Amino acid sequence: MRIGVVTSAYHPDIGGVETHVRRLCAALAAAGDEVEVLTQHAHGSIESIDGVLVRRFPLTVTAANYRFSIGLWRWLRRNAGRYDVLHAHSYHALAALPAALTNRTPLVFTPHYHGTGHSRLRAALHPVYRPLGRRIVARAARVICVTRAERELLTSHFPEARERMVVVPNGTDPAPELMASPEPGRGILCVGRLERYKRVDRVIRAMTHLSAEHRLDVVGAGPAREEWEQLAARLGLLPDRVVFHGRLSDDAFGARMASAAAVVSASGHEAFGMAVADALTAGIPTVASFIPAHRELAAMAAPGAPLWLVNPDDEIALADALRHAAATARAEHGRNALPTWSDVVLATREVYAAVAPRVRVIQQAAGAGARD
Known part of the structure; x- marks a missing residue:
């Protein structure tokens, strides 16, 4: 499956959404999917990270909280049809808008939703932005929430989308075996x-x-x-x-x-x-x-x-x-019951399969006409 992942920022930028998207994309690519990340940055570039093609489009608006790239909009308007599914991330960033508003490719939306902005200005603008946010949610064939708590919060603001919401918790990676440098205290x-x-x-x-x-x-x-x-x-x-x-x-x-x-x-x-x-x-x-x-x-x-x-x-x-x-000793590795990224990929690919267009396979038998 060919997947276009739309996100406001990507590795090496850091943050919860950036970490989620990088780990998901790397795991999808390792599972055999063709994954392209479509993101924004101060400078445009194309590179491969963890087997994932990353297209960075130069920012038109560089404001930290409202980054915006016309180049990303233009790419999606012209090229969205090359992907089986678009997967947009973060209600709280503007990058999800072009994924929702510029094309008709099946859309999956992971909002990472907090319900408000995280500064006085952003909190004040949050209700103003909600009509646009509602359009993204309405356009999405599936909305992936990472906890039941997020789903309930999202449902309280967008009750019409409840039947299209699914919960897929974030995954965890096996703890690496690293030697700690001795430090005082x-x-x-x-x-x-x-x-x-x-x-x-x-x-x-x-x-x-x-x-x-x-x-x-x-x-x-x-x-x-x-x-x-x-x-x-x-x-x-x-x-x-x-x-x-x-x-x-x-x-x-x-x-x-x-x-x-x-x-x-x-x-x-x-x-x-x-x-x-x-x-x-x-x-x-x-x-x-x-x-x-x-x-x-x-x-x-x-x-x-x-x-x-x-x-x-x-x-x-x-x-x-x-x-x-x-003062507590570390627990043994492997004792937690949290999902792994392999679990996340299996669940996410099921979501993609549910929304991607079905392909009719034509087989040609010897001496026979074409049949489904």
Whole structure:
């Protein structure tokens, strides 16, 4: 099957959607599908990553929150018919619009839906954008939600699409066998795009209630980094107690995961929670915010998984959970019951098969006419 995957950003850009799309596309390509990623970037390019052809179209509008490429629109208007299925990602980015509005190729939509914007401006514009969002949802033959919690939230805003929604949880990769470099103290890893809704500031404040042996390693980039660095400096936590690493290569990030005593996600909104799932797969004790997506992950994980759910607005409770997690030994690999990306590919290909046009195969028998 030939699949065109439309997304606002792609590896090496980082974030939950970017991670989801890269892993899905790599797994689809490994399963034998012909996958092309259609995305946006400051500069146009064509390259192959993980066996996936990645077409990057130059940005026409470079605003961080509302990136937009006319080149992507033109490509889809002219070339969408070359794909059996288009799979668009993220309600919260404009890239899904050309996939929905420029052609009639069967469309699958994974919204990664949070229900609101993550700044005052974006939250205010969210209701204004909803008519366009409704057109994407209406155009989609199937809408893939990554948790039941996301499906219920999406249904509350788009009830007419309930019968076209399916739940396919994100997958996890086998934990790599990495040797951790020896480091002093107990590292607590926080990874993700540095947006305010990730609430890393709560974790930074909680660090003031932990002993000096605890260190917070923040991995990722985003608009809130400067604000949170200033907070850590005011609290006297820079440069030893809180370290901002920015973006890391895959190998460097793997080494950071290998050395982490605990992982934390204080996010206020998640459609799934990739950081939490990856940590549980690696057996790393994890502290996560008590939001619907994380509660659903807790129910999916194996009994006894080292996971603490807390309210990040309670600094003392968050600090206590981090202290206990960092002092807990890692679980054995393979103990979690979360789906793998192989599971995701099987379920996603079933969705594609349900919406792709059926092909009539003509066989020619010797001495006979053509028949179906």
